[in-house]
Amino acid sequence: MLTAAVAGGINFIDTADIYSNWAPDNPGGISETIIGDWLHRSGVDRAQLVLATKVRGEMHTGPFGQGLSRKHIMAACDASLKRLQTDYIDLYQTHWPDAETPEEETLGALTDLVRSGKVRYLGCSNYKAWQLMGALWASDKLGLARYDCLQPHYSLVNRAEYERELASVCSTHGVGVIPYSPLAGGFLTGKYKRTGKQPESARTSGVQKYFTERNWSLLAQLEQTGKAHGKSQSQVALAWQLARKEITAPIIGARDAAQLADNLGACELQLSAAELQKLNELSSWE
Known part of the structure; x- marks a missing residue:
């Protein structure tokens, strides 16, 4: 899958140290290990890739096994580098805020990692x-490295969380945006139907919150727009995000080669102003 992704033009790979510690008897770090093994044997030019990972989640028990303290960040970064089999991480992200650690301590540790290479x-x-603004302010006032991008939860059925305040902060302060879950856990692919038996999937329970009349109408519009272009609903949903100038790229999570090829097809689709307006109206949170 990774080889196919790079062959298809993808150069950005995102993971996290805790992936996938939610599985039974899984301590985390497995995703980074898989990527590192692939990188070591694939022959891909490391310099042409952007490797991104995250820190914050619990990697072991004890007071320093998680969080954004200097002690945890330094140890977690070294562990990620080892698993990824590389000597530098292109993009190191705080997975979510840590209210128990002062922002200046977190940013100070991250700055040292940047300065060390x-x-x-x-x-x-x-x-x-407000958390992003606080971090940007601290970086500016204390002369520390700053957050250059934000990874928000964002899709056609989850717009308000990002658009209400984060969008303007990012555009004003030059913060890149790389949304996760752009297909809403598979809901926007069209695999879930208004009537009939839903597909058996570990994600089904998580997407049921999207089963509303408004969202079913949105899915119908995605299907109609897709048919007009000979594209899938997934491709239309991704193309809608790609049309937003402040978004660098949505993060996809293809399960197999067919899904990967379908997702990549969104790059070839340019929606008209009228099509974008219709999708915006049907998914509006205001």
């Missing part, structure tokens, strides 16, 4: 607008 750029994920 272990990390190239910094990002954050799941931050609210």
